[in-house]
Amino acid sequence: MSVKQTVAKSRAEIFGNIRRGLGRKGNSGEASAEQKQAVQNRLNAQADNLIPQRAQLPHDEQVELFKAMATEAVAELIELDNIALVPQACADWLKTRHIDQLISASSSEINSLDWSPLLNADVDRVERVAQAGDIASLTSSFAGIAETGTLMLHSGPDSPTTLNFLPDNHLVILRRSTIVGVYEEAWKKVRAAFGGTESGLTLPRTVNMITGPSRSADIEQKLQMGAHGPKTLVIFLIND
Known part of the structure; x- marks a missing residue:
């Protein structure tokens, strides 16, 4: 044998x-x-563990806490009245930085939008996995966690994990309604969406927690952005 x-x-x-x-x-x-x-x-x-008091707030206050914590973590926050404004916001942001390509997830939420503003800004949107050398990517997010200003994203056929980490600039769509107070609530949302016996869905292979752009101060205690991932995190907060 x-x-x-x-x-x-x-x-x-x-x-x-x-x-x-x-x-x-x-x-x-x-x-x-x-x-x-x-x-x-x-x-x-299973009972929840000890939960920080600061995130046990009404939803509107959780949203404000998320915004404050995300901004403190050096994420760029752009508020939009509805999701239809995302393509123009992307075009404006990319054009001012002279970026002419956007690597995008292919989710139904993203594909249902009118992306003509990118064409007007001479930006090419490509749906594929991210590769080394890509400058900017766009994904949706599953939830926002107010406690630390953290985004929760999960992998799937229409949103590969590489989009979250390889490009220098990560643009993320976050709906106000998906913001929760603490991590426990976010995990409950994952189990409710994917783990129920009637859902017919399987749990995602990868769940990523992202708080601000990548950074490290390991070398001579000097803060370096983009040490292990994107240098810039842009959150399009949709006031749905």
């Missing part, structure tokens, strides 16, 4: 033991609806 076959056999035995321990039958290891609901019930019954 080859080394590759031996490893495959060992892995199969390990997974088989795990399936038997979980009470699952068959080779697929797929949990039954009852088992999934049992997990959901256990999660719902």
